[in-house]
Amino acid sequence: MRGALPHALPENGGFLRVRFGEEMGTNDRKKIRNDVILAVVLLLLAAAAMLFWQLQKTEGDFAVVLIDGVETARYALDTDTEVEIITDGGGTNTLVIRDGEAFVETANCPDLVCAGHRAISRVGETIVCLPHKLVIKIAASTDAGGVDMAA
Template sequence: MKMIRKTDFIVIGILILAAGLIFFFNSVILDTSGDYAAVYVDNTLIAKYPLKENTDLIINGYGGGTNRLIIEDGKAHIESASCPDKICANQHAVSKAGETIVCLPNKMVIRIISTDDGSDEDTDFIAK
């Protein structure tokens, strides 16, 4: 069996430090907070709701399915859904630009966007 050398500990320490710095930079330094929750049903933008305003609404999805969207404290989450698997309701709340909540059976997507988000709203971001 090989002995662990001092250089192995140094390499492991450098890797842990690099991972910690990347995590710190992404979560603290970069301000990626979103401003709006864009609601798409069947790849069509239905509405945009500001994350600064508390909102409780029912989204009518594809085929008569429904999702209850709650926006509070600058975060959006699905409280309940009519889909059989409830994966969308079990996802964590989203608040950073680019984060999404997806309900495949109801063809509903909640996408967090910022005001300076240069993306075209007509861009198809759903793989079909």
């Protein structure tokens, strides 16, 4: 490139300077370096958090149903069952427990994010239905049920 078109390239700055402008700071190598550092640090932080979360999670014992932050029911994961959860304003979500995993089979919420969520079975995993203010989370039997809600 440089050999073929020496006049097209500025002394310093290179590709980004040619493509973009001055006022955005992209001709400043330090700023581009800082951008890269920022992105790498964020990705490393996420990777570390992911690793930590994967290592510390264990299989849970209960699927706990929280409506508007308040526990309304809990179902043992070792018993297959199917329940319809009814929330304020006529919202319904069908919670299914099968093979030690909990998932939402159907719901009448507008976005159906909860129904698209994969099955959960490990402590701390959640399925959230924002429109119905419903959270289904997995807890271990050692958890004090309903006592430590705000933690």
